[in-house]
Amino acid sequence: MADDDIAAKNPQRSGTNRRRFLMASVSSAAAPAFVRAATADAAAQRNSSGARLPADFTLTINGRDYQLAVDPRTSLLDLLREHLALTGSKKGCDHGQCGACTVLLDGRRVLSCLTLAVAAQGRAVTTIEGLAKAGALHPMQQAFIDHDAFQCGYCTPGQIMSAIACVNEGHAETDADIRESMSGNLCRCAAYPNIVAAVRQAKPVMKTASRD
Amino acid sequence: MRPFVYERVGDWAAATQAAGRLGSAPASYLAGGTTLVDLMRLEVMRPERVIDINALHDSRYGRIEFGQNGLRLGALVRMADAADHPGVQRHCPVIAQALQLAASAQIRNMASLGGNVLQRTRCTYFRDVSYAACNKRNPGSGCAALAGVNRMHAVLGGSDHCIATYAGDFAQALIALGASVDLISADGARTIPFAKLHRQPGDTPDQETTLRPGELIVSFTVPAAPWTRRSLYLKVRDRQSYEFALASAAVALDLDDGAVREARIALGGVSTVPWRAAEAEAALRGKTINDQTAMAAADAAFAGAQGRGHNDFKIELGKRTLRRALRQAAALEI
Ligand SMILES: Cc1cc2nc3c(=O)[nH]c(=O)nc-3n(C[C@H](O)[C@H](O)[C@H](O)COP(=O)(O)OP(=O)(O)OC[C@H]3O[C@@H](n4cnc5c(N)ncnc54)[C@H](O)[C@@H]3O)c2cc1C
Ligand code: SF4
Ligand code: FES
Ligand code: FES
Numbered sequence: 001m002a003d004d005d006i007a008a009k010n011p012q013r014s015g016t017n018r019r020r021f022l023m024a025s026v027s028s029a030a031a032p033a034f035v036r037a038a039t040a041d042a043a044a045q046r047n048s049s050g051a052r053l054p055a056d057f058t059l060t061i062n063g064r065d066y067q068l069a070v071d072p073r074t075s076l077l078d079l080l081r082e083h084l085a086l087t088g089s090k091k092g093c094d095h096g097q098c099g100a101c102t103v104l105l106d107g108r109r110v111l112s113c114l115t116l117a118v119a120a121q122g123r124a125v126t127t128i129e130g131l132a133k134a135g136a137l138h139p140m141q142q143a144f145i146d147h148d149a150f151q152c153g154y155c156t157p158g159q160i161m162s163a164i165a166c167v168n169e170g171h172a173e174t175d176a177d178i179r180e181s182m183s184g185n186l187c188r189c190a191a192y193p194n195i196v197a198a199v200r201q202a203k204p205v206m207k208t209a210s211r212d
Numbered sequence: 213m214r215p216f217v218y219e220r221v222g223d224w225a226a227a228t229q230a231a232g233r234l235g236s237a238p239a240s241y242l243a244g245g246t247t248l249v250d251l252m253r254l255e256v257m258r259p260e261r262v263i264d265i266n267a268l269h270d271s272r273y274g275r276i277e278f279g280q281n282g283l284r285l286g287a288l289v290r291m292a293d294a295a296d297h298p299g300v301q302r303h304c305p306v307i308a309q310a311l312q313l314a315a316s317a318q319i320r321n322m323a324s325l326g327g328n329v330l331q332r333t334r335c336t337y338f339r340d341v342s343y344a345a346c347n348k349r350n351p352g353s354g355c356a357a358l359a360g361v362n363r364m365h366a367v368l369g370g371s372d373h374c375i376a377t378y379a380g381d382f383a384q385a386l387i388a389l390g391a392s393v394d395l396i397s398a399d400g401a402r403t404i405p406f407a408k409l410h411r412q413p414g415d416t417p418d419q420e421t422t423l424r425p426g427e428l429i430v431s432f433t434v435p436a437a438p439w440t441r442r443s444l445y446l447k448v449r450d451r452q453s454y455e456f457a458l459a460s461a462a463v464a465l466d467l468d469d470g471a472v473r474e475a476r477i478a479l480g481g482v483s484t485v486p487w488r489a490a491e492a493e494a495a496l497r498g499k500t501i502n503d504q505t506a507m508a509a510a511d512a513a514f515a516g517a518q519g520r521g522h523n524d525f526k527i528e529l530g531k532r533t534l535r536r537a538l539r540q541a542a543a544l545e546i
Contacts, residue, residue: 055218072218072262075249095250096319108321114249115322118218119242119264162318171317183453184316 057121061086062130068117076120077101077112080127088128088157092186099185102158103127109165128157131164139205140164143198151189159185163199164206172203213252220264223271224428228398230263231426241265241428243288243324246315247331255341256332256349265428273430276300282436283307287326287429291382292317294325304434306443306462310385313447316454326429329383329393329409329486330421333376334364334456347373348417355417363522364456367530368514369484374417375520376484377456378410383486384462385445388478391434397427406432410485439466439474441546446537447480448529457481459530461537465501472496475538479513482530489513492534501542506535 054069061084070079077094080086080103092100094113101113104126112125131138140160143149150156162185166172171181178199179192187195221227231239240248240259243266251257266288268274273288276297283304285294294300295311311320314328337343337356345354355374357365365375383406386393391406409421423429434440443464449455460480466473475496477489492513499505510531517527 072216073213094253096246099316099318102318109318110322111246111318114244114246114319116218116242116245116249116262119220119245119266166317169317180453181317184318 055118057118059117059120059122060124062126063124070117072116072118074117075113076103076115076117076125079117080112080125086127086129089161090154090157092155092158097186098155098158099162100155100158102161102185104161104165107165107168109162126161128160131160138164139209140167140198140202143202143205144195146201147194147198148191149194149198150187150191155185155187155189155191159187159195163195163202166199167203167206172199175200214255214258214260216252216259217261218264219261220267222267224268224273224396224430227263227265227268227428228396228426230261231428232398239263239426243327244290244319244322245327246319246323247327251332251339254339256339278303280436281433282440283434285325285432285434287431288324290321291315291323291325291328292320295320302441304385304389304440304443306388306440306445306464307382307385307434309445310381310447310460310462313445314381325382325432328380329386329406329429329432331380332420334379335376336361336364338376348376348413348420351416351418358520361522362520364458365520365523366484367482367517367519367523367526368479368487369412370518370520371413371415371417373415374413374484375523376413376417377481378483378485378487379456379481380486381445381447381457381460381480383410384460384478384480385443386432386434387486387488388462388464388476389434389437389440389443390476391432393432394430395423395427396430397424399424401430403433407486407488413484437464437466437474439464439476442467442541442544443476444537444541444544446533446540448533449481459526459533461530461534463534463537463541465538465541467542470500470542472499472501475509477509477513477534477538479530479534482514482517482526489534491515496538501538503535503539506538507531509538510534 055072056069059066080089090100092098096111096114101111102109103112106123140163166181172178175196178196219230238259239261242262242264269288273286275286277284278299291311295308301308337346338348343356345356347355366377386406392403393406394403445462447457447460449458457480459482462478464476475493477492479487479489492509495509495512514527514531
């Protein structure tokens, strides 16, 4: 990983220190937030071939505009988790095989681990952190709680993002539909029956909510 | 992941120019990234320049069109959009099904049709650079799969240099329906039969396609034909969803009062390239599809199959998959 390799060479900026440093710099910034990640700076300084120049771009995440400068190798998932401290989206496999990193890009569910952050520029990202409105949980979040649709919870943010898209795509008509449409989200705790029940519960609530 | 220069281009001319520019510095086009980013992270693919072509989606590269010549699918159409397209579902069900049964909803939202046909093999030795022996990754280094764990590997079209399975599904539908592929590069445009896009490994498994350096896939054209409606894709795998094929069959039939006027058959999961089963098609011509004729066709399709140990089962599984697909296609109400 790009981050690990750079962090290893910059011990003072690695691990929790780096995260705390970044969290501070994000939360104190006026909108649009400007994040020039430590990793990108380190990379830029070592640049000689041109390949390591950080990419500058804007991204809208959960309705807020971010002005970013990161190494082009940074995945959308690492950008969210490591640079912006939005750690709700999870890294299960980093290879498109588990769905834990699912986010919405312009409303469509995608895998943030296989999305280059720089390639998402100009688009709107929704993560699990962006679902609750005015302190009220999204109907899908509530349904997951009501149906105990998790054990360890690691897959849950990805499941919820995927489940919302599943309903919006019209793929939640039958239980079999839901299972097929949700097959891109693995759950090691096998909460599958409860997840199906949660999607069934949230579907009509989501429809009503979007009418008002 | 190795460092690279990222570029976004707005039209094909800029794309092919960008690909040609740095001469020998390896460049890759970026569409959905579900193959490219995965393999760059594994350092199996190491482009020094990544040319993002997604802005081309807002042109004919992103469109699905039906015309006199048949169906035209732009290379940047997302798998999900083609799978959900009512016209594709109605006129070419085998295409819609092959896409719908592939990968996951998230991946189908990201992945493009052009990238799909160029996806790389899932051979575990290819994907893991800690294995030195892989002729595809490292020409001349040998093949770890021949004497290794080769349960997922190909029984058709292999060589003593590589037996890696072509893992995709959509390409089988294209090859069965006799599609062509439109290409463009700084040297100009050309159209080739889709069947000529992929190369069998032979003694150069690293050369997977006949694309010229920097050549861009523009679109696929599926000719209108009497067999496209009576078509289907049957995929057999280790789990019910979100899994690559162990064996699959794309079948399209034109029946005359029950007798086969024309059969189009392609096999997946069992071969090194998208595999047109011409012998099976010939065996069916003029016949009614029943247990005997389907079995004879399946035997013909796998006559040249060669197992390598763990994958021996794919020969029987492949035959049974094709037999079932043929009977199901013949029974379709259209
Ligand atoms: C977990 C997982 C499961 C999967 N399961 C399946 C499955 O069951 N069935 C299946 O068929 N596939 C499956 N896939 C593969 C997936 O469908 C492909 O990765 C995807 O279709 C590739 O498309 P893309 O747009 O993401 O390509 P990219 O990754 O962007 O590109 C792939 C390659 O094609 C090149 N390229 C892309 N577009 C063009 C173009 N227009 N012209 C020239 N070159 C181009 C790129 O340079 C790159 O080399 C799976 C993938 C994953 C990760
Ligand atoms: S089968 Fe092909 S891809 Fe797999 S190890 Fe052998 S040469 Fe490499
Ligand atoms: S972390 Fe993205 S699919 Fe597993
Ligand atoms: S709740 Fe533990 S992995 Fe799904």
